Amino acid sequence: MKELDLTFVNMANEHAKEMNMAKADTKAVFQQHNEEESKKLANSFYQKSIQDKNHSKSQKIAGELYVGRTSNFQNYVKKATLRLTTVVVIIAGIGFVGNKAETLSRYNSRLNREAKTQLDLDQQEAFHQERDGIVNTVNNAISDLEKIDTAKEELKETGNYNSLGKSIDTPHPVTKSEVEGLFVLSDLEKDAIDQTVDQTIEEYKSR
Amino acid sequence: MINNSVITLEDGNTYAVIEKIDSYIYLSNIKDANDFCIRKQVVKNDENFLEGLDNKEEVDQAMKLFLEKHPAE
Numbered sequence: 001m002k003e004l005d006l007t008f009v010n011m012a013n014e015h016a017k018e019m020n021m022a023k024a025d026t027k028a029v030f031q032q033h034n035e036e037e038s039k040k041l042a043n044s045f046y047q048k049s050i051q052d053k054n055h056s057k058s059q060k061i062a063g064e065l066y067v068g069r070t071s072n073f074q075n076y077v078k079k080a081t082l083r084l085t086t087v088v089v090i091i092a093g094i095g096f097v098g099n100k101a102e103t104l105s106r107y108n109s110r111l112n113r114e115a116k117t118q119l120d121l122d123q124q125e126a127f128h129q130e131r132d133g134i135v136n137t138v139n140n141a142i143s144d145l146e147k148i149d150t151a152k153e154e155l156k157e158t159g160n161y162n163s164l165g166k167s168i169d170t171p172h173p174v175t176k177s178e179v180e181g182l183f184v185l186s187d188l189e190k191d192a193i194d195q196t197v198d199q200t201i202e203e204y205k206s207r
Numbered sequence: 208m209i210n211n212s213v214i215t216l217e218d219g220n221t222y223a224v225i226e227k228i229d230s231y232i233y234l235s236n237i238k239d240a241n242d243f244c245i246r247k248q249v250v251k252n253d254e255n256f257l258e259g260l261d262n263k264e265e266v267d268q269a270m271k272l273f274l275e276k277h278p279a280e
Binding site: 041045046048049050051052056057058059060061062063064065066067068069073076077080081083084085087088089091142143 | 210211212213214216217218223224225226227232233235237240241242243244245246248254255256257258259260261262263265266267268269270271273274277
């Protein structure tokens with residue numbers, strides 16, 4: 001136990017040198033990491049965390065794991081937690097590419113537009129507090145995508161969309177930019193986004 | 208005495224437990240400040256196991272839980 005404690009003192013000292021990094025403004029840190037570094041970070045994190053068919057990550061442990069309670073350990077944990085928060089923000093920020101990025105971009109654009117016209121001043125203040133800024137955007141992104149996926153499932157059950165997500169009754173016209181773009185959203189995705197926007201606006205209105 | 212606040216993983220590195228949320232264990236490599244990973248604790252036949260997560264979606268879910276508990280400033 002003594003040996004481990006010394007290890008943590010050394011690690012805590014090393015981390016102390018990096019306090020600027022640990023406490024850096026998240027937005028600044030996010031912008032510092034170029035896309036290639038961020039992708040490497042994300043790939044490594046996912047690869048190390050996901051069960052691998054070829055190399056098992058399963059191991060028996062004696063009892064339950066816990067966060068150590070000595071002051072040196074807690075000091076180490078405090079700094080490591082700050083670093084992991086930054087890493088997670090970076091990964092989450094660049095984890096959404098392609099279709100997901102397109103979905104979120106359209107969702108946020110519509111939501112902001114509806115919030116301006118449909119919410120009163122107090123509701124708008126709450127809206128901006130909870131949705132503005134890169135940290136809120138990242139924190140909301142995963143749950144926003146989940147809500148949109150739920151809306152997609154509900155809409156699919158109506159039977160109004162074909163297997164490619166094209167509306168049978170009222171197909172949306174495709175714009176020039178969509179034709180030229182790489183990730184074109186289907187009618188189903190667009191309708192699911194609109195439905196989710198409406199639901200979110202209603203939630204803020206009801207406050 | 209068993210110290211379950213650190214664990215050696217299959218890569219041979221020793222990781223400290225820096226957070227535990229539900230069954231998810233958040234680990235930090237004690238020799239590399241940039242090396243983190245997530246595992247989950249499962250019980251099989253009354254024995255405790257530490258396993259990798261099923262897929263990227265589960266990792267995203269675990270990251271979301273972490274950010275909810277440790278919102279970035």
